[in-house]
Amino acid sequence: MQGSAVVLGAGIAGLATARGLLRAGWTVHVLERSPGLPGTGTALGMWPEAMHALDRLGVGDEVRATSVEQRGGRLLRPDGTVIARLDLGRPVRLVPRPALLKALAAAIPPGVIAWSTPVTDHGELPAADVVVAAEGVHSPTRTALFGTAPRALGTVAFRGTVPGPADGVTETWGPGRLFGITPHDAGNTNWFASIRADLLPPETSPRSAVQLLRELYGDWHAEVRRVLDALEDTPIDRRTLLDVAPPPSYVSGRTALLGDAAHGMAPNLGRGACEALLDATALVEALTAAPDVAGALRRYDDARRRPATRTVRLARLANTVSTAQHFLPVRNTVMAAASGLSRLG
Structure with missing residues (x-):
């Protein structure tokens, strides 16, 4: 299936979705309130499944070239003595956020992204078969659809x-x-x-x-x-720090929630960017494989909501445990x- 999509937000989830849909022959408009890509940002952990998603989007090698591979770490007490040595079991790549966003945006043609374009009225969106809400943890679309606000x-x-x-x-x-x-x-x-x-x-x-x-x-x-x-x-x-209580669905009508808009989470597991990329590739695959939008969005929701919800809960627990006072x-x-x-x- 091919069609048209409006993507709200040019963060990781939004850019990855736009890139994937463009490669699949869709017509895409991206609306972003910021004036451009950020020039600063800290490192993000890319787990193997996230790197696989980036490979499918055609930017895996570029991201690898700007990343540092890690396979473990140490958990320490304030005096530097070791509590535990952590073997991740799988290689994790640390990539600066600006480098990841630049890689995702590089092949998006000029004019697809409308910078400095905040969305204040969903009734004024360009006509499209699908609306992708990737506006971050404070997503007004999620709040409007499900009444779900971020929680501290x-x-x-x-x-x-x-x-x-x-x-x-x-x-x-x-x-x-x-x-x-x-x-x-x-x-x-x-x-x-x-x-x-x-x-x-x-x-x-x-x-x-x-x-x-x-x-x-x-x-x-x-x-x-x-x-x-x-x-x-x-x-x-x-x-x-905020997370998002799991909404009853990641889809409503022709609208799909992605990334932090769907499952903003504590940063303690280093999974936020990974989950956003998995959302994007799952949605792109569903929209290109299914014969209709409604079926594609159901498939996306079935694939992503349960594992992402589990990660939100685990990240919240990790945040509590790691900053315990007693x-x-x-x-x-x-x-x-x-x-x-x-x-x-």
């Missing part, structure tokens, strides 16, 4: 990059907060901090993000302190035992 996880994230290579992947867990370090690319370090919201001063506090992070993590191990020492004059992204020795013992069992398996 009780944590706040700070993220950025600093110069210098990272020594592998580490995540350090302390009381009510964590600090993660990964490679961003061969010469830069990606970092992220997640903190229980009730441990933070109000956002109106005169303390800068750098001051606050140094207060919270300044006595942690040397690799964390290396990042803290390099924070001056680097962009720091601060945001309240029973930390018990938590760490359980994590060490679980990692040992995974190695034996």
Whole structure:
């Protein structure tokens, strides 16, 4: 089947869907409120199934060329001692968000994406067989269709990059907060901090993000302190972490929800970008294989809603456990035992 689609949002899910449908001979319009692709962003984990999706979209090799492969990591205490060594079992590629978006957008013809075009009235959308709502966690389309608003996880994230290579992947867990370090690319370090919201001063506090992070993590191990020492004059992204309660369906009429609009999740499992790519390729395959739009959207919903919902729930649990404030020795013992069992398996 071929037809026409309007894609709301030029993030990972929206660009991947647009690229896939264009390659399948569809007519596509993309409406994006931002003026263009972002020039900054932290590293995203691409699991093998996400890389397979990128291969099907024709950009796998380009993404591999801008990524760093990792196969494991270490879970640490604030003093740097090891809680657990994590064997991922499969290679994961870390790719900077701007590089991924650039790769997805590269072959989209000029004029397909309408930048600086926020959608305020769905009644004024271009005529199309399918509307793809990929507007992110605050998706007005999802709210209008199902009344599902984002929900706070009780944590706040700070993220950025600093110069210098990272020594592998580490995540350090302390009381009510964590600090993660990964490679961003061969010469830069990606970092992220997640903190229980009730441990933070109000956002109106005169303390800068750098001051606050140094207060919270300044006595942690040397690799964390290396990042803290390099924070001056680097962009720091601060945001309240949210996820989305599973909606009853990812489709309504001719509209399909994708990516964070469908299943915004805590970042702790590193699966958000992967799930968005899996959504996109599943929707493209359904729309090109099914004889009608209604059947294609049912097929997409059947394929994606259950596994994505499970990942949302697991990510929420991981966010809670990793930033726990009590029973930390018990938590760490359980994590060490679980990692040992995974190695034996």
